[in-house]
Amino acid sequence: MIYREAGQFKTSYKSDQALLPIAQDRFFVIGLLAVAYIVIPMVANDYWLNSIFLQFFIFSLAALGLNILTGYAGQLSLGTGGFMACGAFSAFKLATSFPDMHIVFVLILAGLITAVVGMFFGIPSLRIKGFYLAVSTLAAQFFLLWLFNRVPWFTNYSSSGVISPPPIKLFGDYYITGTQATNLTQYFFTLTLVVVLALAARNIIRGHIGRSWMAIRDMDIAAEIIGISPLKAKLSAFAVSSFYCGIAGALWAFLYTGTVEPLAFEINQSFKILFMIIIGGLGSILGSFIGAAFIVVLPIFLNSAPAMLGLQLPGALVTHIEFMVFGVLIVFFLIVEPHGLARLWGIAKEKLRLWPFPY
Amino acid sequence: MFQAIFVDPFIMIYDAPLFFVEVFVSGLMAGVMYALVALGFVLIYKASGVFNFAQGAMVLFAALTFVGLWELGVNPWLSLILSSLVMIGVAFTVERIVLRPLVNQDPIIFFMATIGITYFLDGFGQTIWGSEVRPLDIGIPNEPFMDFADWSGLYINKFDVFAAAVCSVLVALLAGFFTKTKIGRALRAVADDHQAALSVGIPLKTIWTIVWSVAGIVGLAAGILWGAKLGVQFALALIAFKALPVLILGGFTSIPGAILGGLIIGSGEKIAEVYWGEALGGAIEDWFAYVLALVFLLFRPQGLFGEKIIERV
Numbered sequence: 001m002i003y004r005e006a007g008q009f010k011t012s013y014k015s016d017q018a019l020l021p022i023a024q025d026r027f028f029v030i031g032l033l034a035v036a037y038i039v040i041p042m043v044a045n046d047y048w049l050n051s052i053f054l055q056f057f058i059f060s061l062a063a064l065g066l067n068i069l070t071g072y073a074g075q076l077s078l079g080t081g082g083f084m085a086c087g088a089f090s091a092f093k094l095a096t097s098f099p100d101m102h103i104v105f106v107l108i109l110a111g112l113i114t115a116v117v118g119m120f121f122g123i124p125s126l127r128i129k130g131f132y133l134a135v136s137t138l139a140a141q142f143f144l145l146w147l148f149n150r151v152p153w154f155t156n157y158s159s160s161g162v163i164s165p166p167p168i169k170l171f172g173d174y175y176i177t178g179t180q181a182t183n184l185t186q187y188f189f190t191l192t193l194v195v196v197l198a199l200a201a202r203n204i205i206r207g208h209i210g211r212s213w214m215a216i217r218d219m220d221i222a223a224e225i226i227g228i229s230p231l232k233a234k235l236s237a238f239a240v241s242s243f244y245c246g247i248a249g250a251l252w253a254f255l256y257t258g259t260v261e262p263l264a265f266e267i268n269q270s271f272k273i274l275f276m277i278i279i280g281g282l283g284s285i286l287g288s289f290i291g292a293a294f295i296v297v298l299p300i301f302l303n304s305a306p307a308m309l310g311l312q313l314p315g316a317l318v319t320h321i322e323f324m325v326f327g328v329l330i331v332f333f334l335i336v337e338p339h340g341l342a343r344l345w346g347i348a349k350e351k352l353r354l355w356p357f358p359y
Numbered sequence: 360m361f362q363a364i365f366v367d368p369f370i371m372i373y374d375a376p377l378f379f380v381e382v383f384v385s386g387l388m389a390g391v392m393y394a395l396v397a398l399g400f401v402l403i404y405k406a407s408g409v410f411n412f413a414q415g416a417m418v419l420f421a422a423l424t425f426v427g428l429w430e431l432g433v434n435p436w437l438s439l440i441l442s443s444l445v446m447i448g449v450a451f452t453v454e455r456i457v458l459r460p461l462v463n464q465d466p467i468i469f470f471m472a473t474i475g476i477t478y479f480l481d482g483f484g485q486t487i488w489g490s491e492v493r494p495l496d497i498g499i500p501n502e503p504f505m506d507f508a509d510w511s512g513l514y515i516n517k518f519d520v521f522a523a524a525v526c527s528v529l530v531a532l533l534a535g536f537f538t539k540t541k542i543g544r545a546l547r548a549v550a551d552d553h554q555a556a557l558s559v560g561i562p563l564k565t566i567w568t569i570v571w572s573v574a575g576i577v578g579l580a581a582g583i584l585w586g587a588k589l590g591v592q593f594a595l596a597l598i599a600f601k602a603l604p605v606l607i608l609g610g611f612t613s614i615p616g617a618i619l620g621g622l623i624i625g626s627g628e629k630i631a632e633v634y635w636g637e638a639l640g641g642a643i644e645d646w647f648a649y650v651l652a653l654v655f656l657l658f659r660p661q662g663l664f665g666e667k668i669i670e671r672v
Binding site: 290329331 | 456457464465466467470471472473476477478479480481482483485542600603607611643645646649650653660661662
């Protein structure tokens with residue numbers, strides 16, 4: 001009864017092609033944006049803004065990128081961390097080589113550079129599939145991190161190895177990076193970026209390119225026969241996905257941690273993002289966000305749970321137990337809902353349509 | 360730069376051929392150890408189509424259990440048997456709790472589930488046995504055969520030879536198990552076609568438990584050998600990443616492929632590190648195996664011995 005599309009007629013092509021054709025969905029998204037833009041900045045403190053929301057936004061961007069590649073185009077990738085590192089380091093090189101360049105252009109250019117790198121590492125996907133491809137994307141992960149670790153040009157010949165991005169102004173007196181940047185500026189900036197990029201992703205996916213990705217994912221030979229070029233589809237998926245991951249990596253280094261270091265983009269980061277899209281839902285934009293939220297909140301919860309229960313445990317033990325609980329939860333969620341949390345949301349909407357009079 | 364990559368290494372090889380042979384042989388021996396880890400992956404992939412990422416964690420867990428029991432004062436042979444039993448227990452639990460509820464899901468879901476198992480085993484093993492590095496001495500000295508070195512000028516490590524021997528025995532046993540026993544035949548049938556195997560009355564669940572147990576015991580062997588070399592520690596779980604390029608090189612479904620892939624990766628990696636490492640900036644071991652495997656895959660997408668994928672519309 002609550003979620004019912006009866007009576008909502010589409011009378012023009014424009015309304016037929018609308019992003020959210022059902023009014024309830026529209027209200028929900030508008031409400032969500034209002035909360036994100038107005039309520040959260042008013043109530044949240046610095047810890048929440050920086051440690052939880054910023055991290056969540058950046059992870060959802062990366063998850064969105066991986067979901068485009070794995071969920072929509074069906075190419076399993078374990079190189080996300082490498083691509084994020086690529087974005088972070090190209091943004092660092094750009095920001096230091098062209099100090100006057102605006103942060104938005106820095107991010108976009110860093111994304112484009114990462115897209116080119118991603119396309120290069122996507123070339124094997126034309127020959128190999130499935131787990132063979134997954135393992136070969138590990139080559140990107142290990143090679144890129146090695147490159148940034150070993151070639152001093154990338155770190156501007158810094159001797160200490162710890163490099164920080166230069167302070168950059170967003171506009172006027174508002175700094176976006178460096179010590180003068182406030183959490184609120186960073187929050188709004190990242191939020192806007194995430195909204196714009198998510199909207200772009202949604203539109204790419206329902207357009208021609210996205211459909212060709214899904215056709216390749218569902219059955220590549222059949223897709224080829226109806227005239228979709230696997231070369232274009234697969235490489236464009238790698239490019240767009242890496243673009244998103246590159247921007248996420250640059251934001252991670254510039255805004256979240258404030259240092260550019262390869263260590264932050266280790267293989268575990270790649271797995272974390274893969275978890276997000278699988279727990280959230282493969283082939284679902286909403287799923288990328290839910291998955292990212294889940295993986296960001298879970299460790300915080302696990303960390304504080306023993307203290308809440310009044311248990312005093314040594315630090316190493318807590319880490320090991322965290323590992324165990326994490327593993328168990330992953331298996332649990334896969335068994336309960338292999339199609340991800342986004343699917344649960346879909347089921348809930350289906351139920352709401354009929355409630356309170358199910359037949 | 361050009362000279363350092365394309366000229367100097369070959370001059371070095373030409374000048375000191377014996378050293379080259381030594382590097383090559385030690386690489387082969389390291390490759391045997393990679394192959395041992397890769398073997399566990401292949402066994403499970405063959406029988407159930409599951410890409411078992413947890414193999415590395417199983418290696419660590421088995422080695423930790425073995426060392427832990429030994430340190431508690433259990434006779435080493437007894438603790439070997441006990442840890443084998445523990446691995447069988449792990450296989451049983453995994454089959455019952457993880458695999459069975461997920462039957463018929465996509466391969467990627469199974470892959471994710473095995474990553475979940477990885478996290479659990481890593482945490483569980485270290486919760487029980489602690490996370491400090493434990494030295495493991497199985498009585499094989501890590502030194503070259505001096506007589507042989509005096510005679511030929513080649514230094515070949517005793518421990519490496521022992522590892523190679525263990526690996527050969529294991530492979531021979533597995534080959535016998537797969538071809539001569541009833542269970543082995545059933546395993547091959549399941550690997551060929553799940554549904555056909557089910558329809559002639561092969562119990563799939565039992566087969567899965569058996570194959571995970573065998574992989575666990577192979578993991579135990581790999582863990583003991585690696586542990587004796589590096590000490591039993593968390594890093595053991597990471598050698599799984601070394602086994603992955605071996606897998607794609609050899610093909611996911613082929614035991615000889617795993618062995619040969621291991622040898623190629625091991626020797627290639629050692630030679631590259633010794634002769635080209637410095638010119639490229641050092642520590643190229645991290646990625647060299649992957650790039651080697653990747654270049655190889657461009658020419659043979661199914662790996663060395665993988666089943667040829669024929670696609671029809």
